[in-house]
Amino acid sequence: MSFFQQHSTKTSRKHVQDPALQPWVEKYRPKTIDDVSAQEHTVAVLRRTLTSTNLPHMLFYGPPGTGKTSTILALARQLFGPENFRSRVLELNASDERGISIVREKIKNFARQTPRAAQPHVTEDGISYPCPPYKIIILDEADSMTQDAQAALRRIMETYARITRFCLVCNYVTRIIEPLASRCSKFRFKPLDSSSTSLRLHQISSLENIPISTSVIETLINVSQGDLRRSITYLQSASRLSHSTNPPTEITSRDIQEIAGIVPDDVINDFATVLGVDIVVGSGMQTDSKGRAPGFDGVRSKVRELVREGYSASQILSQLHDLIIEHPTLAAHRKAQCALSFAEADKALCDGADEELWILEAALQVYKALA
Known part of the structure; x- marks a missing residue:
């Protein structure tokens, strides 16, 4: 075999990519x-x-x-x-x-x-x-x-x-x-609707032989916000995570949230409850042993706990904002007060302010607005 034949053989081999190593975004591109x-x-x-x-x-x-x-x-x-x-x-x-x-x-x-x-x-x-x-x-x-x-x-x-x-x-x-x-x-080009994204994710999961529940698909749709490429990437990452153990584990909504950098719902709900947001209908506010809602010390300890967990300040405030704005029973003027405090905190964080201080500031403003 001549040098040129060897070189062309090496070049052709170089461009052949193993489908198993290919990103799913490219593998399933239309x-x-x-x-x-x-x-x-x-x-x-x-x-x-x-x-x-x-x-x-x-x-x-x-x-x-x-x-x-x-x-x-x-x-x-x-x-x-x-x-x-x-x-x-x-x-x-x-x-x-x-x-x-x-x-x-x-x-x-x-x-x-x-x-x-x-x-x-x-x-x-x-x-x-x-x-x-x-x-x-x-x-x-x-x-x-x-x-x-x-x-x-x-x-x-x-x-x-x-x-x-x-x-x-x-x-x-x-x-x-x-x-x-x-x-x-x-x-x-519009953001993809839930049904189109769900259909595509189900197709990919069936072709890759990945058992996936409807709740996981819904979580993927929520965290990707109409970005199909992002949801496919998260699904591939979750699949690799589930196959890293022997035997493979089932993909859960919590896995998707961790991969996406989203604060888990139960963590945000717990934080919101400390601030006086009624999460479950009829549950009332969380109270301390003396029958009072947690005050400054309770809010501060909860904020410190969140910061120690390493969650992004912007992500915490974004999810807390969505939870409060979409709350079915809160009065509009209370939602407006909370939204203003979130806006101020977001601006400060964009300017490079201390994350813990501004989570605490926004949390106390919400706590005061809901009192």
Whole structure:
């Protein structure tokens, strides 16, 4: 075997990845736009572009983990097929390559190249690849591009529109300059609803042979807040944790909360009870041995206990805020007083203030508001 044959064999082996070691986010990334969860409106429009192959410049925007990058990659694969995908698609993460030099050199050079003619073809499996006569440039995290870089992109999009189409992917559409946004068809990606996320997580757990309860799925949905990528990552981490023992243990909601960095519900409920929040209907406030609600010393000892456990101050206050605001029987003016104290504490924590002092400050303000 010659040196070049050996080198090519090593290179080919290098790119073969064991599916067992692959992140589930990549392993179960949609292969076609029909596999994309939720986003019915966007999928319906893009499905029609597959038949006409007349693709405009596009702007995908929405929260993280809602399928923006997966959708455009799936569409590109369906347009060009595996053989032409590498030569026809340029994917750049604009958060890394965000300056004007990248636009003037890398993007412009790729955009100006006339694509090699390729005939539409149908595979043996009956899958058709129309392979239209243009290329696609995908700019992920486009809202991280500088203003100058975005301005330089305007002329390139116009000049080479016949042979190159752009897809800008971003979280915050307001950070894309108006002249650039007006050149694109906008597609808003919504946070995934509970049923779509639940269906996808059940599919993955069944394919991976992981027994998982409905309560665990609900916990995953709650902690991920519409971010499917995050919920899949948490599920994979929990699966590895459960298989680290022999025999494997069952995944619980507590496991998911620990992985996600969420303070367990019983810890927050216990803290809220000390502050005078009635958690269970009819239970009344927790009282000390003398029949009084815990005062300053009781609140301070509870705060110290939470800090010793290593929980994040921001996370504690965020969950306590949600519990109080969503409380069914608390008066609106009391909720407003509590919300103001949480806002003040959050601002102080963002500025680098002491965590224990500000948890105590917010806790005492809530305690006073609920007295």
